[in-house]
Amino acid sequence: MEVLEHCTLCPRSCGVNRLAGERGFCRAGALPKVARAFLHKWEEPCLSGTRGSGTVFFSHCNMRCIYCQNYRISWQGRGREITVADLNGIFLDLQASGAHNINLVSPTPYIxxxxxxxxxxKEEGLNIPVVxxxxxxxxxxxxxxxEGLVDIYLPDLKYIDAATAGRYSHxxxxxxxxxxxxxxMYRQVGTLTFDEGGMARRGLLIRHLLLPGQVKAACRILDWIRDNLPRETYVSLMAQYVPVWQAGRCPxxxxxxxxxxxxxxxxxxEALGLENGYCQGLEASTTAYIPEF
Structure with a gap:
Protein backbone atom coordinates (compact mmCIF):
# COMPACT_ATOMS: atom_id res chain seq x y z
CA MET A 1 0.00 0.00 0.00
CA GLU A 2 2.98 2.34 0.41
CA VAL A 3 3.04 2.95 -3.35
CA LEU A 4 -0.23 4.85 -2.93
CA GLU A 5 1.58 7.51 -0.91
CA HIS A 6 3.41 8.51 -4.11
CA CYS A 7 1.51 6.73 -6.84
CA THR A 8 3.60 5.40 -9.72
CA LEU A 9 1.42 2.39 -10.56
CA CYS A 10 1.07 3.31 -14.24
CA PRO A 11 3.26 5.10 -16.80
CA ARG A 12 1.80 8.49 -15.88
CA SER A 13 3.60 8.36 -12.51
CA CYS A 14 1.40 11.14 -11.09
CA GLY A 15 3.10 10.89 -7.70
CA VAL A 16 -0.03 11.85 -5.76
CA ASN A 17 -0.70 10.67 -2.21
CA ARG A 18 -3.87 8.66 -2.66
CA LEU A 19 -3.85 7.62 0.99
CA ALA A 20 -4.26 11.30 1.88
CA GLY A 21 -7.12 11.78 -0.55
CA GLU A 22 -5.19 13.21 -3.49
CA ARG A 23 -6.34 12.13 -6.95
CA GLY A 24 -4.14 11.68 -10.00
CA PHE A 25 -5.02 11.38 -13.69
CA CYS A 26 -7.13 8.26 -13.16
CA ARG A 27 -9.09 9.88 -10.28
CA ALA A 28 -8.96 6.65 -8.24
CA GLY A 29 -8.85 6.80 -4.47
CA ALA A 30 -7.14 4.44 -2.06
CA LEU A 31 -9.97 1.90 -1.80
CA PRO A 32 -11.16 -0.22 -4.73
CA LYS A 33 -14.21 1.22 -6.46
CA VAL A 34 -16.41 -1.35 -8.21
CA ALA A 35 -19.19 -0.54 -10.65
CA ARG A 36 -20.49 -4.05 -11.27
CA ALA A 37 -19.64 -7.72 -10.66
CA PHE A 38 -21.55 -10.38 -12.59
CA LEU A 39 -21.36 -13.42 -14.84
CA HIS A 40 -20.42 -11.92 -18.22
CA LYS A 41 -21.38 -14.11 -21.20
CA TRP A 42 -20.05 -11.91 -24.02
CA GLU A 43 -16.29 -12.32 -23.66
CA GLU A 44 -14.23 -14.64 -25.87
CA PRO A 45 -15.68 -18.19 -25.82
CA CYS A 46 -12.70 -19.56 -23.89
CA LEU A 47 -13.47 -17.10 -21.08
CA SER A 48 -17.26 -16.93 -20.99
CA GLY A 49 -17.95 -20.61 -21.67
CA THR A 50 -21.46 -21.68 -20.80
CA ARG A 51 -21.75 -20.10 -17.35
CA GLY A 52 -20.01 -16.76 -17.83
CA SER A 53 -16.83 -15.01 -16.81
CA GLY A 54 -16.86 -13.66 -13.25
CA THR A 55 -16.31 -10.08 -14.28
CA VAL A 56 -15.46 -7.31 -11.83
CA PHE A 57 -15.65 -3.85 -13.42
CA PHE A 58 -13.47 -1.35 -11.58
CA SER A 59 -14.23 2.36 -11.79
CA HIS A 60 -11.78 4.98 -13.08
CA CYS A 61 -9.05 4.46 -15.67
CA ASN A 62 -5.53 5.69 -16.41
CA MET A 63 -6.49 6.41 -20.03
CA ARG A 64 -9.06 8.77 -21.52
CA CYS A 65 -10.36 7.04 -24.63
CA ILE A 66 -12.84 9.46 -26.14
CA TYR A 67 -14.86 6.55 -27.56
CA CYS A 68 -14.89 4.45 -24.37
CA GLN A 69 -17.97 2.23 -24.18
CA ASN A 70 -17.63 2.11 -20.40
CA TYR A 71 -17.32 5.89 -20.02
CA ARG A 72 -19.86 5.91 -17.19
CA ILE A 73 -17.29 4.24 -14.98
CA SER A 74 -13.95 5.08 -16.64
CA TRP A 75 -14.62 8.83 -17.04
CA GLN A 76 -17.58 9.50 -14.76
CA GLY A 77 -16.53 7.18 -11.95
CA ARG A 78 -19.82 5.46 -11.21
CA GLY A 79 -19.51 2.70 -8.62
CA ARG A 80 -18.96 2.34 -4.91
CA GLU A 81 -15.86 2.05 -2.79
CA ILE A 82 -15.44 -1.22 -0.96
CA THR A 83 -12.91 -2.81 1.38
CA VAL A 84 -10.36 -5.50 0.62
CA ALA A 85 -12.55 -7.95 2.55
CA ASP A 86 -15.53 -6.98 0.38
CA LEU A 87 -13.48 -7.59 -2.77
CA ASN A 88 -12.36 -10.96 -1.46
CA GLY A 89 -16.02 -11.81 -0.86
CA ILE A 90 -16.97 -10.79 -4.41
CA PHE A 91 -14.36 -13.16 -5.83
CA LEU A 92 -15.64 -16.07 -3.76
CA ASP A 93 -19.30 -15.27 -4.49
CA LEU A 94 -18.61 -15.25 -8.24
CA GLN A 95 -16.91 -18.62 -7.97
CA ALA A 96 -19.86 -19.99 -5.99
CA SER A 97 -22.20 -18.68 -8.71
CA GLY A 98 -20.45 -20.84 -11.30
CA ALA A 99 -18.00 -18.38 -12.88
CA HIS A 100 -15.36 -20.00 -15.08
CA ASN A 101 -12.82 -17.39 -13.94
CA ILE A 102 -12.39 -14.10 -12.08
CA ASN A 103 -12.10 -11.32 -14.69
CA LEU A 104 -10.60 -8.07 -13.37
CA VAL A 105 -11.55 -5.23 -15.77
CA SER A 106 -9.43 -2.03 -15.63
CA PRO A 107 -7.69 -3.13 -12.43
CA THR A 108 -4.47 -1.08 -12.77
CA PRO A 109 -5.21 1.71 -10.23
CA TYR A 110 -6.09 -0.86 -7.58
CA ILE A 111 -3.23 -3.36 -7.82
CA LYS A 122 -7.09 -18.16 -2.62
CA GLU A 123 -6.47 -19.08 1.01
CA GLU A 124 -10.24 -19.41 1.43
CA GLY A 125 -10.73 -21.67 -1.59
CA LEU A 126 -10.61 -19.57 -4.78
CA ASN A 127 -9.34 -22.03 -7.39
CA ILE A 128 -10.56 -20.74 -10.76
CA PRO A 129 -8.25 -18.77 -13.09
CA VAL A 130 -7.71 -15.07 -12.49
CA VAL A 131 -7.90 -12.89 -15.63
CA GLU A 147 3.31 -12.65 -10.65
CA GLY A 148 1.86 -15.91 -9.39
CA LEU A 149 -1.56 -14.39 -8.73
CA VAL A 150 -2.71 -13.85 -12.33
CA ASP A 151 -3.28 -16.85 -14.61
CA ILE A 152 -4.48 -15.15 -17.80
CA TYR A 153 -3.45 -11.76 -19.11
CA LEU A 154 -6.00 -10.15 -21.43
CA PRO A 155 -4.46 -6.86 -22.62
CA ASP A 156 -5.56 -4.54 -25.36
CA LEU A 157 -2.93 -3.41 -27.84
CA LYS A 158 -4.69 -0.28 -29.00
CA TYR A 159 -2.25 1.92 -30.91
CA ILE A 160 1.12 1.95 -32.61
CA ASP A 161 1.27 5.67 -33.51
CA ALA A 162 1.93 8.26 -30.82
CA ALA A 163 -0.22 10.90 -32.48
CA THR A 164 -3.22 8.57 -32.66
CA ALA A 165 -2.80 7.43 -29.05
CA GLY A 166 -2.56 11.04 -27.93
CA ARG A 167 -5.56 12.20 -29.96
CA TYR A 168 -7.94 9.41 -28.96
CA SER A 169 -6.69 8.36 -25.50
CA HIS A 170 -4.45 11.13 -24.11
CA MET A 185 2.80 -10.59 -19.26
CA TYR A 186 4.03 -13.24 -21.69
CA ARG A 187 7.11 -13.88 -19.55
CA GLN A 188 4.85 -14.63 -16.59
CA VAL A 189 2.19 -16.84 -18.17
CA GLY A 190 3.33 -17.88 -21.66
CA THR A 191 1.09 -18.95 -24.53
CA LEU A 192 -2.60 -19.53 -23.86
CA THR A 193 -3.48 -23.04 -22.71
CA PHE A 194 -6.85 -24.71 -22.21
CA ASP A 195 -8.51 -27.38 -20.12
CA GLU A 196 -10.26 -30.42 -21.53
CA GLY A 197 -13.45 -28.38 -21.97
CA GLY A 198 -11.79 -25.68 -24.05
CA MET A 199 -11.71 -23.07 -21.31
CA ALA A 200 -8.59 -20.92 -20.96
CA ARG A 201 -6.47 -21.90 -17.99
CA ARG A 202 -3.28 -19.87 -18.32
CA GLY A 203 -1.53 -17.62 -20.80
CA LEU A 204 -1.74 -14.46 -22.88
CA LEU A 205 -4.62 -13.34 -25.13
CA ILE A 206 -4.14 -9.98 -26.88
CA ARG A 207 -7.11 -7.90 -28.03
CA HIS A 208 -7.20 -5.26 -30.74
CA LEU A 209 -10.29 -3.17 -31.34
CA LEU A 210 -10.31 -1.99 -34.95
CA LEU A 211 -11.05 1.73 -35.22
CA PRO A 212 -12.47 3.45 -38.31
CA GLY A 213 -9.76 4.38 -40.79
CA GLN A 214 -7.06 2.52 -38.85
CA VAL A 215 -6.60 -0.69 -40.86
CA LYS A 216 -2.97 0.04 -41.77
CA ALA A 217 -2.07 0.79 -38.16
CA ALA A 218 -3.91 -2.34 -37.01
CA CYS A 219 -1.89 -4.43 -39.45
CA ARG A 220 1.35 -2.93 -38.11
CA ILE A 221 0.25 -4.01 -34.64
CA LEU A 222 -0.17 -7.55 -35.94
CA ASP A 223 3.34 -7.25 -37.41
CA TRP A 224 4.68 -6.41 -33.96
CA ILE A 225 2.94 -9.42 -32.43
CA ARG A 226 4.36 -11.72 -35.11
CA ASP A 227 7.88 -10.30 -34.70
CA ASN A 228 8.00 -10.31 -30.89
CA LEU A 229 5.87 -13.21 -29.70
CA PRO A 230 5.41 -16.85 -30.74
CA ARG A 231 3.23 -17.38 -33.80
CA GLU A 232 0.81 -19.43 -31.70
CA THR A 233 -0.03 -16.33 -29.61
CA TYR A 234 -3.79 -15.84 -29.45
CA VAL A 235 -5.18 -12.56 -30.80
CA SER A 236 -8.76 -11.36 -30.52
CA LEU A 237 -9.72 -9.25 -33.56
CA MET A 238 -12.58 -7.04 -32.41
CA ALA A 239 -15.26 -5.37 -34.55
CA GLN A 240 -17.41 -3.98 -31.74
CA TYR A 241 -16.41 -0.31 -32.08
CA VAL A 242 -19.37 2.03 -31.60
CA PRO A 243 -18.99 5.84 -31.77
CA VAL A 244 -20.14 6.71 -28.26
CA TRP A 245 -19.27 9.24 -25.55
CA GLN A 246 -17.01 11.91 -27.14
CA ALA A 247 -16.24 10.19 -30.45
CA GLY A 248 -18.01 13.05 -32.22
CA ARG A 249 -15.07 15.30 -31.37
CA CYS A 250 -13.07 13.42 -34.03
CA PRO A 251 -15.18 13.15 -37.20
CA GLU A 270 -4.52 -14.88 -42.05
CA ALA A 271 -1.76 -13.95 -44.50
CA LEU A 272 0.68 -13.01 -41.74
CA GLY A 273 1.06 -16.52 -40.40
CA LEU A 274 -0.30 -15.98 -36.91
CA GLU A 275 -1.93 -19.26 -36.00
CA ASN A 276 -4.58 -18.59 -33.36
CA GLY A 277 -7.28 -16.05 -32.78
CA TYR A 278 -10.89 -15.01 -32.41
CA CYS A 279 -12.97 -12.65 -34.50
CA GLN A 280 -16.36 -11.02 -34.10
CA GLY A 281 -19.19 -10.54 -36.51
CA LEU A 282 -20.00 -6.95 -37.48
CA GLU A 283 -23.25 -7.31 -35.57
CA ALA A 284 -21.10 -6.84 -32.44
CA SER A 285 -20.97 -3.13 -33.34
CA THR A 286 -23.89 -2.18 -31.12
CA THR A 287 -24.52 -0.64 -27.72
CA ALA A 288 -26.64 -3.68 -26.79
CA TYR A 289 -23.62 -5.48 -25.32
CA ILE A 290 -22.47 -2.60 -23.12
CA PRO A 291 -23.13 -3.53 -19.48
CA GLU A 292 -25.41 -1.40 -17.34
CA PHE A 293 -23.51 0.36 -14.57
Whole structure:
Protein backbone atom coordinates (compact mmCIF):
# COMPACT_ATOMS: atom_id res chain seq x y z
CA MET A 1 0.00 0.00 0.00
CA GLU A 2 2.98 2.34 0.41
CA VAL A 3 3.04 2.95 -3.35
CA LEU A 4 -0.23 4.85 -2.93
CA GLU A 5 1.58 7.51 -0.91
CA HIS A 6 3.41 8.51 -4.11
CA CYS A 7 1.51 6.73 -6.84
CA THR A 8 3.60 5.40 -9.72
CA LEU A 9 1.42 2.39 -10.56
CA CYS A 10 1.07 3.31 -14.24
CA PRO A 11 3.26 5.10 -16.80
CA ARG A 12 1.80 8.49 -15.88
CA SER A 13 3.60 8.36 -12.51
CA CYS A 14 1.40 11.14 -11.09
CA GLY A 15 3.10 10.89 -7.70
CA VAL A 16 -0.03 11.85 -5.76
CA ASN A 17 -0.70 10.67 -2.21
CA ARG A 18 -3.87 8.66 -2.66
CA LEU A 19 -3.85 7.62 0.99
CA ALA A 20 -4.26 11.30 1.88
CA GLY A 21 -7.12 11.78 -0.55
CA GLU A 22 -5.19 13.21 -3.49
CA ARG A 23 -6.34 12.13 -6.95
CA GLY A 24 -4.14 11.68 -10.00
CA PHE A 25 -5.02 11.38 -13.69
CA CYS A 26 -7.13 8.26 -13.16
CA ARG A 27 -9.09 9.88 -10.28
CA ALA A 28 -8.96 6.65 -8.24
CA GLY A 29 -8.85 6.80 -4.47
CA ALA A 30 -7.14 4.44 -2.06
CA LEU A 31 -9.97 1.90 -1.80
CA PRO A 32 -11.16 -0.22 -4.73
CA LYS A 33 -14.21 1.22 -6.46
CA VAL A 34 -16.41 -1.35 -8.21
CA ALA A 35 -19.19 -0.54 -10.65
CA ARG A 36 -20.49 -4.05 -11.27
CA ALA A 37 -19.64 -7.72 -10.66
CA PHE A 38 -21.55 -10.38 -12.59
CA LEU A 39 -21.36 -13.42 -14.84
CA HIS A 40 -20.42 -11.92 -18.22
CA LYS A 41 -21.38 -14.11 -21.20
CA TRP A 42 -20.05 -11.91 -24.02
CA GLU A 43 -16.29 -12.32 -23.66
CA GLU A 44 -14.23 -14.64 -25.87
CA PRO A 45 -15.68 -18.19 -25.82
CA CYS A 46 -12.70 -19.56 -23.89
CA LEU A 47 -13.47 -17.10 -21.08
CA SER A 48 -17.26 -16.93 -20.99
CA GLY A 49 -17.95 -20.61 -21.67
CA THR A 50 -21.46 -21.68 -20.80
CA ARG A 51 -21.75 -20.10 -17.35
CA GLY A 52 -20.01 -16.76 -17.83
CA SER A 53 -16.83 -15.01 -16.81
CA GLY A 54 -16.86 -13.66 -13.25
CA THR A 55 -16.31 -10.08 -14.28
CA VAL A 56 -15.46 -7.31 -11.83
CA PHE A 57 -15.65 -3.85 -13.42
CA PHE A 58 -13.47 -1.35 -11.58
CA SER A 59 -14.23 2.36 -11.79
CA HIS A 60 -11.78 4.98 -13.08
CA CYS A 61 -9.05 4.46 -15.67
CA ASN A 62 -5.53 5.69 -16.41
CA MET A 63 -6.49 6.41 -20.03
CA ARG A 64 -9.06 8.77 -21.52
CA CYS A 65 -10.36 7.04 -24.63
CA ILE A 66 -12.84 9.46 -26.14
CA TYR A 67 -14.86 6.55 -27.56
CA CYS A 68 -14.89 4.45 -24.37
CA GLN A 69 -17.97 2.23 -24.18
CA ASN A 70 -17.63 2.11 -20.40
CA TYR A 71 -17.32 5.89 -20.02
CA ARG A 72 -19.86 5.91 -17.19
CA ILE A 73 -17.29 4.24 -14.98
CA SER A 74 -13.95 5.08 -16.64
CA TRP A 75 -14.62 8.83 -17.04
CA GLN A 76 -17.58 9.50 -14.76
CA GLY A 77 -16.53 7.18 -11.95
CA ARG A 78 -19.82 5.46 -11.21
CA GLY A 79 -19.51 2.70 -8.62
CA ARG A 80 -18.96 2.34 -4.91
CA GLU A 81 -15.86 2.05 -2.79
CA ILE A 82 -15.44 -1.22 -0.96
CA THR A 83 -12.91 -2.81 1.38
CA VAL A 84 -10.36 -5.50 0.62
CA ALA A 85 -12.55 -7.95 2.55
CA ASP A 86 -15.53 -6.98 0.38
CA LEU A 87 -13.48 -7.59 -2.77
CA ASN A 88 -12.36 -10.96 -1.46
CA GLY A 89 -16.02 -11.81 -0.86
CA ILE A 90 -16.97 -10.79 -4.41
CA PHE A 91 -14.36 -13.16 -5.83
CA LEU A 92 -15.64 -16.07 -3.76
CA ASP A 93 -19.30 -15.27 -4.49
CA LEU A 94 -18.61 -15.25 -8.24
CA GLN A 95 -16.91 -18.62 -7.97
CA ALA A 96 -19.86 -19.99 -5.99
CA SER A 97 -22.20 -18.68 -8.71
CA GLY A 98 -20.45 -20.84 -11.30
CA ALA A 99 -18.00 -18.38 -12.88
CA HIS A 100 -15.36 -20.00 -15.08
CA ASN A 101 -12.82 -17.39 -13.94
CA ILE A 102 -12.39 -14.10 -12.08
CA ASN A 103 -12.10 -11.32 -14.69
CA LEU A 104 -10.60 -8.07 -13.37
CA VAL A 105 -11.55 -5.23 -15.77
CA SER A 106 -9.43 -2.03 -15.63
CA PRO A 107 -7.69 -3.13 -12.43
CA THR A 108 -4.47 -1.08 -12.77
CA PRO A 109 -5.21 1.71 -10.23
CA TYR A 110 -6.09 -0.86 -7.58
CA ILE A 111 -3.23 -3.36 -7.82
CA UNK A 112 -2.12 -2.80 -4.19
CA UNK A 113 -5.58 -3.73 -2.88
CA UNK A 114 -6.31 -6.45 -5.42
CA UNK A 115 -3.20 -8.37 -4.33
CA UNK A 116 -4.27 -8.96 -0.69
CA UNK A 117 -7.85 -9.66 -1.79
CA UNK A 118 -6.65 -12.37 -4.17
CA UNK A 119 -4.27 -13.85 -1.62
CA UNK A 120 -7.02 -14.05 0.99
CA UNK A 121 -9.52 -15.47 -1.51
CA LYS A 122 -7.09 -18.16 -2.62
CA GLU A 123 -6.47 -19.08 1.01
CA GLU A 124 -10.24 -19.41 1.43
CA GLY A 125 -10.73 -21.67 -1.59
CA LEU A 126 -10.61 -19.57 -4.78
CA ASN A 127 -9.34 -22.03 -7.39
CA ILE A 128 -10.56 -20.74 -10.76
CA PRO A 129 -8.25 -18.77 -13.09
CA VAL A 130 -7.71 -15.07 -12.49
CA VAL A 131 -7.90 -12.89 -15.63
CA UNK A 132 -6.20 -9.48 -15.73
CA UNK A 133 -8.23 -7.52 -18.31
CA UNK A 134 -6.27 -4.38 -19.05
CA UNK A 135 -5.65 -1.55 -21.52
CA UNK A 136 -1.95 -2.55 -21.29
CA UNK A 137 -0.94 0.99 -20.24
CA UNK A 138 1.04 -0.54 -17.40
CA UNK A 139 4.47 -0.51 -15.81
CA UNK A 140 6.56 -3.65 -15.74
CA UNK A 141 7.22 -3.12 -12.03
CA UNK A 142 3.51 -3.13 -11.18
CA UNK A 143 2.92 -6.25 -13.27
CA UNK A 144 5.75 -8.07 -11.53
CA UNK A 145 3.97 -7.57 -8.22
CA UNK A 146 1.13 -9.70 -9.62
CA GLU A 147 3.31 -12.65 -10.65
CA GLY A 148 1.86 -15.91 -9.39
CA LEU A 149 -1.56 -14.39 -8.73
CA VAL A 150 -2.71 -13.85 -12.33
CA ASP A 151 -3.28 -16.85 -14.61
CA ILE A 152 -4.48 -15.15 -17.80
CA TYR A 153 -3.45 -11.76 -19.11
CA LEU A 154 -6.00 -10.15 -21.43
CA PRO A 155 -4.46 -6.86 -22.62
CA ASP A 156 -5.56 -4.54 -25.36
CA LEU A 157 -2.93 -3.41 -27.84
CA LYS A 158 -4.69 -0.28 -29.00
CA TYR A 159 -2.25 1.92 -30.91
CA ILE A 160 1.12 1.95 -32.61
CA ASP A 161 1.27 5.67 -33.51
CA ALA A 162 1.93 8.26 -30.82
CA ALA A 163 -0.22 10.90 -32.48
CA THR A 164 -3.22 8.57 -32.66
CA ALA A 165 -2.80 7.43 -29.05
CA GLY A 166 -2.56 11.04 -27.93
CA ARG A 167 -5.56 12.20 -29.96
CA TYR A 168 -7.94 9.41 -28.96
CA SER A 169 -6.69 8.36 -25.50
CA HIS A 170 -4.45 11.13 -24.11
CA UNK A 171 -1.51 8.69 -23.99
CA UNK A 172 1.10 9.45 -26.70
CA UNK A 173 3.60 7.07 -25.08
CA UNK A 174 1.10 4.21 -25.20
CA UNK A 175 2.85 1.86 -27.62
CA UNK A 176 6.22 1.74 -25.85
CA UNK A 177 4.56 1.22 -22.46
CA UNK A 178 2.03 -1.34 -23.70
CA UNK A 179 4.49 -3.48 -25.64
CA UNK A 180 6.88 -3.65 -22.68
CA UNK A 181 3.93 -4.61 -20.49
CA UNK A 182 2.76 -7.33 -22.88
CA UNK A 183 6.21 -8.86 -23.07
CA UNK A 184 6.25 -9.01 -19.26
CA MET A 185 2.80 -10.59 -19.26
CA TYR A 186 4.03 -13.24 -21.69
CA ARG A 187 7.11 -13.88 -19.55
CA GLN A 188 4.85 -14.63 -16.59
CA VAL A 189 2.19 -16.84 -18.17
CA GLY A 190 3.33 -17.88 -21.66
CA THR A 191 1.09 -18.95 -24.53
CA LEU A 192 -2.60 -19.53 -23.86
CA THR A 193 -3.48 -23.04 -22.71
CA PHE A 194 -6.85 -24.71 -22.21
CA ASP A 195 -8.51 -27.38 -20.12
CA GLU A 196 -10.26 -30.42 -21.53
CA GLY A 197 -13.45 -28.38 -21.97
CA GLY A 198 -11.79 -25.68 -24.05
CA MET A 199 -11.71 -23.07 -21.31
CA ALA A 200 -8.59 -20.92 -20.96
CA ARG A 201 -6.47 -21.90 -17.99
CA ARG A 202 -3.28 -19.87 -18.32
CA GLY A 203 -1.53 -17.62 -20.80
CA LEU A 204 -1.74 -14.46 -22.88
CA LEU A 205 -4.62 -13.34 -25.13
CA ILE A 206 -4.14 -9.98 -26.88
CA ARG A 207 -7.11 -7.90 -28.03
CA HIS A 208 -7.20 -5.26 -30.74
CA LEU A 209 -10.29 -3.17 -31.34
CA LEU A 210 -10.31 -1.99 -34.95
CA LEU A 211 -11.05 1.73 -35.22
CA PRO A 212 -12.47 3.45 -38.31
CA GLY A 213 -9.76 4.38 -40.79
CA GLN A 214 -7.06 2.52 -38.85
CA VAL A 215 -6.60 -0.69 -40.86
CA LYS A 216 -2.97 0.04 -41.77
CA ALA A 217 -2.07 0.79 -38.16
CA ALA A 218 -3.91 -2.34 -37.01
CA CYS A 219 -1.89 -4.43 -39.45
CA ARG A 220 1.35 -2.93 -38.11
CA ILE A 221 0.25 -4.01 -34.64
CA LEU A 222 -0.17 -7.55 -35.94
CA ASP A 223 3.34 -7.25 -37.41
CA TRP A 224 4.68 -6.41 -33.96
CA ILE A 225 2.94 -9.42 -32.43
CA ARG A 226 4.36 -11.72 -35.11
CA ASP A 227 7.88 -10.30 -34.70
CA ASN A 228 8.00 -10.31 -30.89
CA LEU A 229 5.87 -13.21 -29.70
CA PRO A 230 5.41 -16.85 -30.74
CA ARG A 231 3.23 -17.38 -33.80
CA GLU A 232 0.81 -19.43 -31.70
CA THR A 233 -0.03 -16.33 -29.61
CA TYR A 234 -3.79 -15.84 -29.45
CA VAL A 235 -5.18 -12.56 -30.80
CA SER A 236 -8.76 -11.36 -30.52
CA LEU A 237 -9.72 -9.25 -33.56
CA MET A 238 -12.58 -7.04 -32.41
CA ALA A 239 -15.26 -5.37 -34.55
CA GLN A 240 -17.41 -3.98 -31.74
CA TYR A 241 -16.41 -0.31 -32.08
CA VAL A 242 -19.37 2.03 -31.60
CA PRO A 243 -18.99 5.84 -31.77
CA VAL A 244 -20.14 6.71 -28.26
CA TRP A 245 -19.27 9.24 -25.55
CA GLN A 246 -17.01 11.91 -27.14
CA ALA A 247 -16.24 10.19 -30.45
CA GLY A 248 -18.01 13.05 -32.22
CA ARG A 249 -15.07 15.30 -31.37
CA CYS A 250 -13.07 13.42 -34.03
CA PRO A 251 -15.18 13.15 -37.20
CA UNK A 252 -12.95 10.45 -38.69
CA UNK A 253 -13.99 7.96 -35.99
CA UNK A 254 -17.57 9.12 -35.60
CA UNK A 255 -18.86 6.11 -37.53
CA UNK A 256 -18.81 2.29 -37.27
CA UNK A 257 -16.12 0.35 -39.09
CA UNK A 258 -17.08 -0.94 -42.53
CA UNK A 259 -17.25 -4.54 -43.67
CA UNK A 260 -14.39 -3.83 -46.09
CA UNK A 261 -12.17 -2.50 -43.29
CA UNK A 262 -12.77 -5.48 -41.06
CA UNK A 263 -12.34 -8.00 -43.87
CA UNK A 264 -9.01 -6.39 -44.80
CA UNK A 265 -7.88 -6.73 -41.18
CA UNK A 266 -8.92 -10.40 -41.02
CA UNK A 267 -7.27 -11.13 -44.37
CA UNK A 268 -4.00 -9.62 -43.18
CA UNK A 269 -4.09 -11.71 -40.01
CA GLU A 270 -4.52 -14.88 -42.05
CA ALA A 271 -1.76 -13.95 -44.50
CA LEU A 272 0.68 -13.01 -41.74
CA GLY A 273 1.06 -16.52 -40.40
CA LEU A 274 -0.30 -15.98 -36.91
CA GLU A 275 -1.93 -19.26 -36.00
CA ASN A 276 -4.58 -18.59 -33.36
CA GLY A 277 -7.28 -16.05 -32.78
CA TYR A 278 -10.89 -15.01 -32.41
CA CYS A 279 -12.97 -12.65 -34.50
CA GLN A 280 -16.36 -11.02 -34.10
CA GLY A 281 -19.19 -10.54 -36.51
CA LEU A 282 -20.00 -6.95 -37.48
CA GLU A 283 -23.25 -7.31 -35.57
CA ALA A 284 -21.10 -6.84 -32.44
CA SER A 285 -20.97 -3.13 -33.34
CA THR A 286 -23.89 -2.18 -31.12
CA THR A 287 -24.52 -0.64 -27.72
CA ALA A 288 -26.64 -3.68 -26.79
CA TYR A 289 -23.62 -5.48 -25.32
CA ILE A 290 -22.47 -2.60 -23.12
CA PRO A 291 -23.13 -3.53 -19.48
CA GLU A 292 -25.41 -1.40 -17.34
CA PHE A 293 -23.51 0.36 -14.57
Missing amino acids: PVIIPALIEA YNSNAYETVAALRSL APDYFSAATAAILE EINRPITAAEYEAFLDYF
